[in-house]
Amino acid sequence: MKKFLTITTIILVLLGAAGYAVWHFGTNIASEKIIAKVEATLDDKNLEEVKSYIENDSKVQEFINEAANKNPETLPFQTKEEATRVLIKKVGVNRLLDIQEQAQNGSINKDEVLFEIEGKLSEDEFSAIKYVLYKELNK
Numbered sequence: 001m002k003k004f005l006t007i008t009t010i011i012l013v014l015l016g017a018a019g020y021a022v023w024h025f026g027t028n029i030a031s032e033k034i035i036a037k038v039e040a041t042l043d044d045k046n047l048e049e050v051k052s053y054i055e056n057d058s059k060v061q062e063f064i065n066e067a068a069n070k071n072p073e074t075l076p077f078q079t080k081e082e083a084t085r086v087l088i089k090k091v092g093v094n095r096l097l098d099i100q101e102q103a104q105n106g107s108i109n110k111d112e113v114l115f116e117i118e119g120k121l122s123e124d125e126f127s128a129i130k131y132v133l134y135k136e137l138n139k
Helices: 002-041 044-056 058-069 080-090 093-105 110-120 123-137
Strands: none
Touching: 044 058, 058 110, 058 123, 080 093, 080 123, 093 110, 110 123
């Protein structure tokens, strides 16, 4: 009986470690693919359209400029890769894809997107997302 429990415990620990490894590396791979897809679709013309939209929308401008005064050393992450990983972990790939589709067809507005994402992230993580967005737009 003791041998059975030992073997069962070892198997459960190994399965748990394997599950964590798949989850950890899976989110890394997914975040890299999402970043590559976004970068591929955002050529110079599209990037200029996005920047123009942001410059013409005072609410979005205010949202992003809040990050200008942040000390990056106090934020939990500072790169777009890390931001993508956090969004994948907290929001989920499927929900992010749903949000993208809804935004493209106009069935969700920016306030609803911000509300949903802000609800899933801590205040520090949300500030870090703003910082990364600010940094990327002002390259």
